[in-house]
Amino acid sequence: MKKDKITFNKGIYSLNKEPNFNFQLNRIVMWNDGDLEEIKRIAHKIRNSDTWKKELIDIGNKAVNEGRIKEAIAYYRMSEFFMYDKDPDKVKYYKLAVEMFYDYYKEYFDDKTVINYQVPYENVILPVLYTKAVGKKKDTILLHGGNDSYMEELFFVMLYFAENGFDVYLFEGPGQGGVMRIQGKHFTYKWEEPVKTIIEYLDIDDITIIGASLGGMLAPRAAAYEKRIKRVIAWSIFPNFFSVVLSRMPYGEQKIVKLLMKFHVAPIINLLFNLSAKKDATVDWGIKHGMYAYNAKSPYDYAVKLSEFQIENIGHLIDQDVLVIGANKDHFINYKIFKDELECLNNIHSLTFRLFTDKEIASNHCNMGNTKLTLDTMINWIEQIK
Structure with missing residues (x-):
């Protein structure tokens, strides 16, 4: 389906108290054509990566059943965002969203736009x-x-x-x-x-x-x-990239991490990152996605790669x-x-x-x-x- 004119949604909404979940929920609406009211109805149910996956797949299925393919694409695509390596549904829902996208917008390709x-x-x-x-x-x-x-x-x-x-x-x-x-x-x-x-x-x-x-x-x-x-x-x-990650930490913690990295103290770095991941969903996602996308075997290995x-x-x-x-x-x-x-x-x-x-x-x-x-x-x- 072709659009008569390209337009973009506008707004920043408070949907979830966790900053990264909140941002990604906004992303569904702003960049992926999700429905704001539908997202509002599930936003408070999202507490971790498992509930993120469940809620978005559920509303994706609902949108498909109601013939709202544009919204379903958005929900299925973003459902895989907090799925991690070894989860077979990650590739499944990525492929499903992409296939639906190119089918839904095939007119752009058929007429060579x-x-x-x-x-x-x-x-x-x-x-x-x-x-x-x-x-x-x-x-x-x-x-x-x-x-x-x-x-x-x-x-x-x-x-x-x-x-x-x-x-x-x-x-x-x-x-x-x-x-x-x-x-x-x-x-x-x-x-x-x-x-x-x-x-x-x-x-x-x-x-x-x-x-x-x-x-x-x-x-x-x-x-x-x-x-x-x-x-x-x-x-x-x-x-x-490493300084971007450190910039979210208090100055004292930044100095400690830099010192530990300088002396390649991998076990302590791994411990610190894993402890931080348990307290902060953004850190948890960052480490798990990073190890997946950067072929890193540990949080320390990922941190080393970030410096490149x-x-x-x-x-x-x-x-x-x-x-x-x-x-x-x-x-x-x-x-x-x-x-x-x-x-x-x-x-x-x-x-x-x-x-x-x-x-x-x-x-x-x-x-x-x-x-x-x-x-x-x-x-x-x-x-x-x-």
């Missing part, structure tokens, strides 16, 4: 969706997500850019979506490698790359080594125009670490930093409370830079 490319990369296939600019082309955008995204979630972001004059290539890389869940390809911090493969396969140049969430680190990293990228939008403050995902040591290689976008109440990222990012970008052509706030209804992670405002800001920046 969107073209699907399959790009060979190492031992896997990277999926790329392409849509052509409406009217005169302003620029070419290469768009991707981050730590826990899948590209269908950015489908209408892609189409919105196209409506506003941009050719857009939306892709999943290692560690993301089906590349991880179906093909088993884990994350690489050397994001320039899959990006270069895609650019050469599609034969594109003079590109603006946009990376959301962890993509706020991956996209600048790719630009450091791939100069066909001329403009970079980091859709989250993300200088160093950073731009601080290669910031001087980034010489393009850069836009960094943050949010003042991001539950994942303390926006004050923007200083670390701006300081490491010391050789760029130009630098713009935009901090969205609660007054703009865009203060949450990836500003999804006000997606239109965020995308319009990106569009305006590209137009001004070009």
Whole structure:
């Protein structure tokens, strides 16, 4: 089913007292076309990963029975979010949601509004969706997500850019979506490698790359080594994944963890992270998803890998125009670490930093409370830079 015009929901709702459950419930409504009233009815029942899974599958089944396929896609897709490695339902509901998505929106593909490319990369296939600019082309955008995204979630972001004059290539890389869940390809911090493969396969140049969430680190990293990228939008403050994780801790705890990591005290690190996971659902999800997507055998191993995902040591290689976008109440990222990012970008052509706030209804992670405002800001920046 095609939409007459691409629009986005607006709002930030208090749905669950646990910050990450609350954010992901908002995400279902804002980015996945879930029904707000339906989510409100189940939100208070969610206390842990098991109740998350049960409640979302239940309302997904209800939506299917009532013929509300758009909502069912949202619920099934997000039901797997807090399913962890070894749960057979994780792949089952991921595949179900994706199959339903492409069937429901098949008109976009039947009339060639969107073209699907399959790009060979190492031992896997990277999926790329392409849509052509409406009217005169302003620029070419290469768009991707981050730590826990899948590209269908950015489908209408892609189409919105196209409506506003941009050719857009939306892709999943290692560690993301089906590349991880179906093909088993884990994350690489050397994001320039899959990006270069895609650019050469599609034969594109003079590109603006946009990376959301962890993509706020991956996209600048790719630009450091791939100069066909001329403009970079980091859709989250993300200088160093390990520092992002530490930024949620009190300063004293940060110092202790850094010291333990320096001396490779793995048993104590594992104990501390496991104790923290029992008290904090966000930490629990972060560790379990991280070990799954980054091929880590322990919390300590995951922490070591996180330190590789950073731009601080290669910031001087980034010489393009850069836009960094943050949010003042991001539950994942303390926006004050923007200083670390701006300081490491010391050789760029130009630098713009935009901090969205609660007054703009865009203060949450990836500003999804006000997606239109965020995308319009990106569009305006590209137009001004070009």
